[in-house]
Amino acid sequence: MTLNYYQIDAFTDKIFGGNPAKVVQLNTWLEDRLLQNIARENSVDATAFFVNSGDVIELRWFTPDLELDLCGHATLATAHVLKTILGYDNTKITFYTKSGPLYVHVEKNMYVMDLPQRNPLKTELPDFIKASLNKQPKEILKSRDYILVYENENDVRNIKIDKNKFDQGNIDPGGVAVTARGNDSDFVSRFFIPQATIFEDPVTGSAHASLIPYWSHVLNKKEMTAIQLSARKGKLFCTSKKDRVLIAGKAKTYSEGTLRI
Template identity: 40%
Template sequence: MKQYVVDAFSDKVFGGNPAAVCVMDNWLSDEIMMKITRENNLSETAFAVKEGEDYRLRWFTTGGEIDLCGHATLATAYVITKFIEPEVTEVRFQTHSGLLVVVSKGDFLEMDFPSYELKKVEVIEAMVEAIGVRPLEVYLGRDLLCVLESEEEVRNLNPNMEKLKALDGQLLHVTAKGKEFDCVSRSFAPKLNVPEDPVCGSGHCHIIPFWAGRLGKNDLVAYQASSRGGTLYCEYQGDRVKMSGKAALYSTADINF
């Protein structure tokens, strides 16, 4: 079985967020897909099978299957439009989060994702101890979103991974207003055995709704300030978020089992 590793939200390898992608004729067992995921040891491995005109898409972390993943969706669309069906410009994915559509626009791939409703929650000492700084504001959707005072705080953050596991939310995102970008962020997922997610698409389904409201505009350029870094071109549409980015092929391999 062929597997691709794609660096998503980057125009060159060694940037953005790497995802492994397997586009298959038939589904493997969940056990085998988890074994492949753990062997890859990346933040996500995506598995897709064409069903009718659409693809069924599932995402796995080393800690288990998740309900939404942006960078692995972009990576899968990149593989399909480059190697599987190079004549297509739109890929439709049936997923645990409903229908996701990715459109190829030149060098960019534009994803249409659901946005999360954010509920403001109290800043508690457990957050301060886990994150290492006191957030200005905290919101809860699927994940916990902490708004920090400055871009420097986001970039310099060194959270306690064990203490993060005790906080609400599946992932933790920290964000601040950017200097060169509308906003900057970092994402941490120790509950999924992913200490830091280099560029988190589903995280921006929390981050973009917040900053669209705070900045009073719907078109935003976001930067994920991990060591790899990644840029997302986003449009907030209320219950949806459009995210565009580039991708680069790192490797292809044959999996033997």
């Protein structure tokens, strides 16, 4: 069996920036164990698998370790493949996923994703996260992910996490976002996942489903820019709506090829 794949750098306009995702085109769904093995072999943060049966495009996402319930950068990467490589004609793409329908359209040379909002609530920090941090946050919230709010961008840029202590716990399927007001953007963040093959995620669209409503409330703004301060860096253009968020970004094709299973 041969499968076409594409490697896309999402949330960037430059190769080697943003977050890389593999996008694999299927004619029909394969068994879950095989999908997980392909994602593990791909060794990137996320592999998106899609089946296009016409008006319905089903989409699933796997890390090297597990299946995700939501993945922003791999959704953006799949939209990029459909529009720029496979010639998908519709102005709006509707993906059917485990998180419900997700919508993507192209606007001003950017892919705009319409995702469900995940408003975080105040909570306590588990001991394994608290013990792993070199500096404690000023505020702690949680939806799928823990949101740790810091005083300024330098705190986020300089955060250090003791991986041995961090890996003592699990947040299945979420992670930990550290965030603060930005110097050259409305807010910044970094994102870490315990017990994961890839410890720090370069750009995390799904975490912004929680970061956007939080910062929209704090800053009293509906439209914001965000930068994820990973080594690869990514820029996101964010809009807060009643129960949805819009996340826009660019993408670049790195490679195309064939998987032989």
